Amino acid sequence: MKRVLHYMRKYWYLYFFGSIALLSSIVLDLFTPMITGTIIDDVIEGGNISIFKGLITGLIGITLGRAVLGYIKEIMFDFAGSNIICGLRQDLFDHIQSLSLGFFDRKNTGELMSRIKDDADRVWEGISFGLMLFIEIIIYFVIATIFMFRISAKLSLLAFITLPFIAYMAILLEKKIGATYEKISEQNATLNTTAQENIAGIRLVKAFARERHEIKKFLAHNEGYYKLNMEQARIWSRFFPSIEMLTNILPILVIVFGGSMVIGEDLTVGTLVKFTGYMNMVIWPMRSFGFLSNLMAEAKASAKKIDKIFVEEPEIKNANKPAKLDKPKGKVEFNNVSLELDGKKVLDDISFKILPSKTLAIMGATGSGKTSIINLLERFYDTTDGEILIDNERINDIELTNLRENISVVMQDVFLFSDTIKENISFGYGDLLANDVIINSAQSAKADDFIEHMEEGYDTVIGERGIGLSGGQKQRISIARALAKECKIIIFDDSTSALDMKTEHKIQKEIDKKDDITKIIVAHRISAVKNADEIIILEDGKIVERGNHDSLIKMKGRYYDTLKEQYEGYAV
Ligand SMILES: Nc1ncnc2c1ncn2[C@@H]1O[C@H](COP(=O)(O)OP(=O)(O)OP(=O)(O)O)[C@@H](O)[C@H]1O
Incomplete structure (x- = not known):
């Protein structure tokens, strides 16, 4: 992971501008509940029609602004991720080229191909989409929480009652998926090797009429791959509905307790709508925790595998001040x-x-x-x-x-x-x-x-x-x-x-x-x-x-x- 961070530092400015666009988009989004609340309290209930046009224009402006900022944000993170992974993949390939034959005696082609292609792709997903989602989740969560507390601390505390459970589940999910994904990545390498060897040696396979044997061999590895993916799916399906359920409790709690506060005139309808708007900004990051954990666990496991190749040193090295054969005679x-x-x-x-x-x-x-x-x-x-x-x-x-x-x-x-x-x-x-x-x-x-x-x-x-x-x-x-x-x-x-x-x-x-x-x-x-x-x-x-x-x-x-x-x- 350290190596990936090193590459990320090189493109810090893309992440920086991407994050600025992301932050600006969130700030704009924060105005939506405010405007909606004002429309309910001041226009619908208060009858102040004169401000309606301005508020609607504001909502349209926010929508357009967010679309533009969203584009900038996506392109910056994708650009950074693609550049980084292109560099990482190239360096990995260069490094593999620099390794001595002893290394190739120990490794097989399929495994190396998996590292260069599939594992690099997983890291790419992590550092582009994953990282963007991570930053977005954190910013949304922090800002929306502040706004919620400013509206009603009591209601906010109630809303966050499920948060520690969700966080615990996300951490557990990350660990379990990480361990399974390491096995999936290994099995992917084996599958690649089997397919690569079979295709390269197809003449031999056909000459010995061993197609059925090869199919069986591939099937066994493919089944292993399938089982591991099913194991991952099972982990995911065990955790994801619980995270969903816990986040779905939030609106119920807010409607029940917020509604009673409105009835007791501690809160206006508009303010409750505003609060719900901010709460939704907190709910989706919570829901995405699981998905993000999954994505990051895979990226981390793949980065570890890539790193294992980077730490390999060529056994055959140049001397300190190597000589050169100038017009060799050939003795x-x-x-x-x-x-x-x-x-x-x-x-x-x-x-x-x-x-x-x-x-x-x-x-x-x-x-x-x-x-x-x-x-x-x-x-x-x-x-x-x-x-x-x-x-x-x-x-x-x-x-x-x-x-x-x-x-x-x-x-x-x-x-x-x-x-x-x-x-x-x-x-x-x-x-x-x-x-x-x-x-x-x-x-x-x-x-x-x-x-x-x-x-x-x-x-x-x-x-x-x-x-x-x-x-x-x-x-x-x-x-x-x-x-x-x-x-x-x-x-x-x-x-x-x-x-x-x-x-x-x-x-x-x-x-x-x-x-x-x-x-x-x-x-x-x-x-x-x-x-x-x-x-x-x-x-x-x-x-x-x-x-x-x-x-x-x-x-x-x-x-x-x-x-x-x-x-x-x-x-x-
Ligand atoms: N990378 C390796 N790791 C371990 N043993 C090896 C390796 N390469 C070759 N050997 C062993 O070294 C011995 C000599 O192999 P080498 O390839 O030099 O033989 P050769 O005389 O060229 O044979 P041939 O005529 O079949 O090509 C063999 O016993 C072989 O098993």
Whole structure:
């Protein structure tokens, strides 16, 4: 909530002018019972017709004035709320972007989407409409009460007899709704995750004919969501009628006791009408207490959830005075590097050196730690032991953005955005990349041919996961994207697995031509690694064999066995 207050301070002037409009509107409204009372006492009973026109004009003026002020009030509070939530949502998104991969390992997409969208919306309702209602209620309540007491203290005390009960109920309601809403918000995140995962993985669901299973899973979460909402509705329906009843007692008390005061000539009819008018100004704030409590409880619970993300710190941080790679040469060194994730040793004492423009290939069974080496070089995680250097500079001392800007990677898991092919290749560097670079990269990645055959060529829009493209086509766009970045260090993480040998070979030849860049190739196929200057074989996070193609064959170890398996029946 503190964070929200910080944003609110920035737009204090909107709240200020909104509150002035609100106050002025209330002040105008306070004249209504006065005028009505005067019409009854002086015009109807007293027969003073001459003032009638003026009083009616006054009533019309109040109505028009309140409409204008009401507009100003609404627009100011809405404007403030929208600006604040836009800023808060943007900062939340920026903050999420700044967090390290470890955070994303722990959170799921649906939950984060709920925080950015639904929870931010709840806070928005609280700080715009909710806050306006709160200020309005307080001002109406205080001013109208003063007026009521000025008319008749006795009648006022009687009218307020139910007030402590209403206040007690509103507080209780806020607490109960707050607790339930926290659960609703959690369940909303789960529901979002289930829907998001199902839609993203719809091909898999259909391929395994698991629609019914998925529907059941969604139904279970949806039912949970429904039950929590029903629980909230039950709390609301338990409290709201009681608050209504208590506020409805007020007019009865006033009519009975006020009426007897009029009969006893302690009060005129006009004054009683005036008093009733002010009392109505107190009744609606009392009635709104419950609704407001509900609104604020939800906003508070959502703000708490958003805050939990804001307090997350990126685990991977810049050094105090980070260095920058200026015209990097591309030398990469791992010195006795180890990595532990979730208490499990993923890499153990890894050392290698790649000189500028040389190629290192990494092989090994699945789960042996190949991608982890890349994750460390990109500083997605920090080493548990040892150090990694680029151009003799410790990567922990290099500015994070600068480090990642200087390494290009073709990820194992291809991800394409729902955008044009051109945008997917240039990926954020659009204005900085010449068209030639994009086309050349696509040519080197052997993607140019199929792109040119598309009706809109490079301007063809593709789906979120490259719907409409084959696995190999997606991989080639992903390779083109990495090449277009034109870095001194390029990593290919199992990036040709979906390609046929012929295309893979063609791409390799293109990549080999780029003899001024350092390459790290992770692959399972001998054909993809055999030209590397050094090949390392990993097993359970350790290097168990190293050398070049020829020396590894001579060694007749794991590499040789793999070669035999892959080329069985062919002359090697
Ligand atoms: N974020 C993580 N948290 C915990 N353990 C992890 C994490 N990422 C990877 N691991 C574990 O680290 C080990 C190495 O994973 P890694 O992805 O580096 O293997 P790999 O050799 O690239 O496998 P593949 O060839 O299947 O891609 C695996 O046992 C994996 O379960």
